[in-house]
Amino acid sequence: MGPATVRYAIRxxxxxxxxxxTAFPALVPQHYGADTVLTALLDRSALYGVxxxxxxxxxxxxxxxxxxxxxxSSESGDSRSP
Amino acid sequence: xxxxxxxxxxxxxxxxRTWADRPDRPYQLAMMQVQRDQQDAQQFWxxxxxxxxxxxATTSHAESPTPTPGFNGPAMVGRVLSELAGHRxxxxxxxxxxxxLNCPDALAQLTRLLTNLPGGVHAVxxxxxxLQLRLPQLRLEGELAEIRAADLRFTERETRELLDASGIxxxxxxxxxxxxxxxxxxxxxxxxxxxxxxxxxxxxxxxEFSGSNRTVAEYLLAEMLERQPDHVKDLxxxxxxxxxxxxxxxxxxxxRPGSERILLELExxxxxxxxxxxxxxxxxYHHLFADLLRLELRRTLAEEAPALHLRAAxxxxxxxxxxxxxxxxQAAGDWPGAARLLADHSFSMSLDGQTQTxxxxxxxxxxxxxxxxxxxxxxxxxxxQGRLDEAAARLAVAETYAEAAPPDRQHRLQVTVASLxxxxxxxxxxxxxxxxxxxxLELPVSGxxxxxxxxxxxxxxxxxxxxxxxxAWSLGLPDAERHLQEGADLAxxxxxxxxxxxxxxxxxxxxxxxxxxxxxxxxxxxxxxxxRHSWGEEPIVAPALVALAANLIWTGEFDEGERSLQRTERxxxxxxxxxxxxxxxxxxxxxxxxxxxxxxxxxEFTAAEELRSQLEGSHALASQVTGWMLATRARIGLPGEAxxxxxxxxxxxxxxxxxxxxxxxxxxxxxDPAAALDAAAAVLDGTAPVIGYVTVVETHLLAGLAHRELxxxxxxxxxxxRALGLAEPDRLVMPFVMTGSRELLEAxxxxxxxxxxxxxxxxxxxxxxxxxxxxQQPPPQTEELSPSELRVLRYLPTNLSRxxxxxxxxVSVNTVNTHVRNIYAKLQASDRSSAVQRARELRLLSAGLTx
Numbered sequence: 001m002g003p004a005t006v007r008y009a010i011r012x013x014x015x016x017x018x019x020x021x022t023a024f025p026a027l028v029p030q031h032y033g034a035d036t037v038l039t040a041l042l043d044r045s046a047l048y049g050v051x052x053x054x055x056x057x058x059x060x061x062x063x064x065x066x067x068x069x070x071x072x073s074s075e076s077g078d079s080r081s082p
Numbered sequence: 083x084x085x086x087x088x089x090x091x092x093x094x095x096x097x098x099r100t101w102a103d104r105p106d107r108p109y110q111l112a113m114m115q116v117q118r119d120q121q122d123a124q125q126f127w128x129x130x131x132x133x134x135x136x137x138x139a140t141t142s143h144a145e146s147p148t149p150t151p152g153f154n155g156p157a158m159v160g161r162v163l164s165e166l167a168g169h170r171x172x173x174x175x176x177x178x179x180x181x182x183l184n185c186p187d188a189l190a191q192l193t194r195l196l197t198n199l200p201g202g203v204h205a206v207x208x209x210x211x212x213l214q215l216r217l218p219q220l221r222l223e224g225e226l227a228e229i230r231a232a233d234l235r236f237t238e239r240e241t242r243e244l245l246d247a248s249g250i251x252x253x254x255x256x257x258x259x260x261x262x263x264x265x266x267x268x269x270x271x272x273x274x275x276x277x278x279x280x281x282x283x284x285x286x287x288x289x290e291f292s293g294s295n296r297t298v299a300e301y302l303l304a305e306m307l308e309r310q311p312d313h314v315k316d317l318x319x320x321x322x323x324x325x326x327x328x329x330x331x332x333x334x335x336x337x338r339p340g341s342e343r344i345l346l347e348l349e350x351x352x353x354x355x356x357x358x359x360x361x362x363x364x365x366x367y368h369h370l371f372a373d374l375l376r377l378e379l380r381r382t383l384a385e386e387a388p389a390l391h392l393r394a395a396x397x398x399x400x401x402x403x404x405x406x407x408x409x410x411x412q413a414a415g416d417w418p419g420a421a422r423l424l425a426d427h428s429f430s431m432s433l434d435g436q437t438q439t440x441x442x443x444x445x446x447x448x449x450x451x452x453x454x455x456x457x458x459x460x461x462x463x464x465x466x467q468g469r470l471d472e473a474a475a476r477l478a479v480a481e482t483y484a485e486a487a488p489p490d491r492q493h494r495l496q497v498t499v500a501s502l503x504x505x506x507x508x509x510x511x512x513x514x515x516x517x518x519x520x521x522x523l524e525l526p527v528s529g530x531x532x533x534x535x536x537x538x539x540x541x542x543x544x545x546x547x548x549x550x551x552x553x554a555w556s557l558g559l560p561d562a563e564r565h566l567q568e569g570a571d572l573a574x575x576x577x578x579x580x581x582x583x584x585x586x587x588x589x590x591x592x593x594x595x596x597x598x599x600x601x602x603x604x605x606x607x608x609x610x611x612x613x614r615h616s617w618g619e620e621p622i623v624a625p626a627l628v629a630l631a632a633n634l635i636w637t638g639e640f641d642e643g644e645r646s647l648q649r650t651e652r653x654x655x656x657x658x659x660x661x662x663x664x665x666x667x668x669x670x671x672x673x674x675x676x677x678x679x680x681x682x683x684x685x686e687f688t689a690a691e692e693l694r695s696q697l698e699g700s701h702a703l704a705s706q707v708t709g710w711m712l713a714t715r716a717r718i719g720l721p722g723e724a725x726x727x728x729x730x731x732x733x734x735x736x737x738x739x740x741x742x743x744x745x746x747x748x749x750x751x752x753x754d755p756a757a758a759l760d761a762a763a764a765v766l767d768g769t770a771p772v773i774g775y776v777t778v779v780e781t782h783l784l785a786g787l788a789h790r791e792l793x794x795x796x797x798x799x800x801x802x803x804r805a806l807g808l809a810e811p812d813r814l815v816m817p818f819v820m821t822g823s824r825e826l827l828e829a830x831x832x833x834x835x836x837x838x839x840x841x842x843x844x845x846x847x848x849x850x851x852x853x854x855x856x857x858q859q860p861p862p863q864t865e866e867l868s869p870s871e872l873r874v875l876r877y878l879p880t881n882l883s884r885x886x887x888x889x890x891x892x893v894s895v896n897t898v899n900t901h902v903r904n905i906y907a908k909l910q911a912s913d914r915s916s917a918v919q920r921a922r923e924l925r926l927l928s929a930g931l932t933x
Contacts, residue, residue, distance in 0.1 A: 014297035019304070022377045034295050055210060058090040058269065058299055058370050 007067040008047055010038045013060035023053050035062060083196060083220055086208040088231040090370045091269025091299065094208040095178055097234065102176070109172035109204075112137035116182040118325060118369070122438040123188035124153040130177070131162055138169040145615045149435025150580050151466050154620070155191045159198075161616055167200045175199075179369075180209040185438065189215065196220075235266035248275045256288045263292045269370055273302035276353055277309060303374050306353070317344055318367075319383060320390055322375035323413070325406070326358060326366045331397055335390055388414040399423070402536075404431065405439055412446050417453065422491070425455035428462045429498055430540045433578060437466045454483040458495065461502055465509070473506055494537065501541040504548040536576070543573045543581045550585065551625075554592035555661050555702060562592040580622065583612045587626035591665075598633055598812040605630035624653045624662050632669040636776070638815025638847040640676055647673065664693045668707060671714070676819045680718045687711035706773055709740030713747040717822075721751040739765040739772035739781065746784040747821075755791035758784060776817060779808045783821040790826060802830050806837040818844045838880040838890075846879075846922060865908045874901040879918045 010027070016036045021029055027038035027050065042050065047064075054061050086094050095115070102111055112133040120126055128147045135146070166173060183189060193215050196205055207215075220226040236244065241261040245252050252260070264270035274291070278284050287305075294301055307315050313336070320335040321327045329342025345365045348355040354368040367375065379387060391414035398407035404427040411420040420443075428440050440463055444456065457479040464473035477499060484495035546569030553562035570585035590605035608626040612618050627650040634643035647669055654662065671686035690707045708731070715724040725748055728736070735741060742765045749758035762785040764770045765778060772778060786801030802823070809817065818827065827845060835841055867875060877887040888898045909924070911917035 012297070014300075015295040017296055017300045017304070019374060019378045019381055020297060020300050022381045023373075031295075056090060056369070056373055058267075059297060 093268030421453035591625035591629040705740040712744035755788035
């Protein structure tokens with residue numbers, strides 16, 4: 001297990017509007033194509049809380065990714081690591 | 083079994099409802115939906131049990147299921163299974179929203195239920211996510227069917243059918259586009275249909291929808307909301323923070339009348355509003371819909387949300403629905419208010435079996451917040467769950483707080499603390515410390531509000547019960563009876579069957595000074611009431627069960643007494659105090675001794691003695707326990723040991739009648755009947771204190787045995803006669819059996835006794851006991867004898883002539899002759915002695931004992 005809080009990127013299919021985003025106040029949204037990626041520094045409990053909310057709202061979960069360095073991109077298929 | 087596992091909005095509930103509504107079902111349907119975030123296992127199970135009862139139209143005499151303070155999961159599973167098994171015909175058991183069951187115990191219990199379903203019962207579970215129900219066996223046997231998201235998705239053709247059915251005209255291309263965009267997701271299609279149904283330009287709507295990147299639910303919900311009149315939109319938003327809504331509550335939150343009509347219209351328009359009762363007064367929104375609305379509320383009317391929550395909380399408080407009231411107060415962020423409500427009502431809530439709900443509410447308080455009143459709530463939970471030391475500590479904190487509390491709250495808090503203290507003391511057996519808590523009971527039930535009176539009544543009924551129990555155990559029996567009866571009556575008035583059963587069970591137990599018949603009747607009443615509520619195996623009825631067992635054993639009905647004792651054992655659990663266990667040991671000891679199993683009897687009496695020594699304060703049956711333990715030790719051939727223990731007793735105890743009897747037994751075992759007579763003398767001349775007259779019966783018998791040893795048959799017979807005389811009113815049998823007085827009784831000339839019938843009964847029991855010991859089964863009954871015939875029958879083994887029997891019974895000789903003729907016919911006997919023989923085999927002679 002790594003550090004207690006880790007930066008996560010959670011990718012949802014579709015653009016999340018203002019209403020749904022109020023369910024994720026701690027996360028920063030970014031649009032990537034037809035998807036929305038929510039990013040934040042989360043510990044495990046918080047992560048599962050977010051995932052539970054994703055389930056409750058019937059959102060289409062595409063990917064959950066752990067970002068290991070601050071600069072790492074959250075675009076799938078785009079690898080910037082050396 | 084069928085599992086439907088698919089995400090929110092896939093159409094699971096719609097599927098279940100549509101399928102359930104079909105006419106002419108060849109099975110009964112029991113359907114329930116798990117409440118959101120259900121942390122209370124007992125609530126889940128009671129809802130399920132109700133649904134099953136309703137479906138199977140059970141016409142049993144059982145009462146509707148009432149929650150109990152402590153919850154016995156395995157017993158509940160058993161109840162549900164037997165309810166299902168009792169129904170002939172197929173049953174469909176449907177549980178919707180199973181993912182909402184946030185209670186690990188409940189899932190384990192449910193697994194047990196599902197793996198033991200009777201044939202003819204099919205279970206259907208609907209959930210949003212796969213659950214850890216370990217059912218590998220079912221999968222292997224091919225008895226598990228699954229319906230998953232892919233199965234529930236609408237195909238393109240089905241989409242077109244939906245559009246047609248909703249009266250929406252859309253081109254093939256448009257329908258295809260809609261299907262593609264929603265990916266066949268049921269909730270999306272339904273939301274779209276609502277917007278499309280009277281849309282001026284459906285094609286454009288679909289095109290725009292298709293071209294948007296917004297998530298389906300959000301887009302469509304926004305569309306749908308926009309097309310609602312403002313007041314409807316306002317209603318939906320404001321009421322979204324409720325789990326369920328009715329017209330009155332909605333009016334309160336919107337500040338406008340007429341909400342009920344709007345809700346009904348929404349339901350009719352199939353707009354995600356569903357009524358919860360046949361009268362259509364309560365409604366619920368589809369969870370997904372409600373969640374989105376709630377978010378929209380947060381986004382647009384955030385500053386109003388706390389006020390809305392408080393308004394709702396006020397309404398629920400006025401309705402007496404305190405759990406909802408507390409939840410909304412917490413949601414409004416009014417933690418002190420929530421703490422006050424919780425502290426005021428946790429006692430009543432615990433009586434309602436909502437202990438787990440209380441725990442969940444406690445956990446919702448922000449960590450580190452200071453609410454000293456909550457110590458009282460924690461103490462209540464600790465008590466119910468058997469953590470007595472923690473409860474004591476928290477009560478001390480609560481008490482300190484109550485002393486410094488504001489005057490309007492002080493009374494209520496102090497009364498609650500006092501009542502909890504009583505309960506704690508009773509559970510621990512600390513009887514002495516209890517009686518000074520009683521002061522508040524002397525005050526009449528007064529209070530400003532209905533709420534106060536209700537709470538006060540709950541506390542009062544529980545306090546009376548605890549007080550009565552304590553008094554019964556410390557021999558304040560008249561007070562005990564009075565308080566327990568008062569408690570039972572109050573409990574019945576305020577509709578607290580659990581407390582009523584508890585009080586009646588203890589009353590049966592406390593009836594020791596009453597005629598045995600009264601005790602028996604009271605015990606049976608308590609047990610019958612408990613059975614009607616399906617609490618026949620719960621700890622609260624244990625006092626009545628064990629008191630009944632002891633009662634039956636005293637009057638020689640050993641088999642029935644043993645059955646009652648076995649039921650008691652089953653009802654005992656870890657939270658039962660040492661007081662009940664004590665009596666179980668005593669009763670078991672009596673039973674063993676009566677059947678000649680003295681070693682086992684000694685084990686039981688020794689165990690009872692152990693427990694007695696752990697109790698604080700003197701115990702009502704203390705000297706009886708010690709006395710019988712010593713006597714039994716002497717009887718198995720260890721008089722020396724018994725004497726040694728006897729010598730070590732303190733003066734006060736050593737002087738009691740029960741110990742005097744033990745001394746007599748020891749002397750007899752040592753072959754010193756003269757000394758035994760001396761020991762008996764102190765009891766017989768009335769100088770030794772006794773618990774009750776039953777001790778003196780024993781003393782007479784021991785004296786009689788001693789006289790026999792000394793060769794004085796006349797004195798022996800006189801002693802036996804005196805014993806019979808004392809035993810006659812209640813028809814006691816056990817002392818005769820325990821003291822081994824068979825020969826003493828057989829030597830008693832029949833014409834010299836005024837108690838021939840009782841004598842016969844006792845001898846028959848002694849004879850019957852040895853029959854049972856040899857394992858002989860009595861032959862089957864031919865035809866039942868009437869009560870009058872039974873009365874005559876019991877005189878047949880005596881040497882009384884028919885005229886003498888007639889005068890004993892105060893009837894004519896002709897009547898006796900008729901009865902005897904019938905008896906011979908029914909027992910297929912040709913003469914008196916064969917009739918008696920047959921009667922003995924059929925155990926009829928002991929059957930006529932006092933009812």
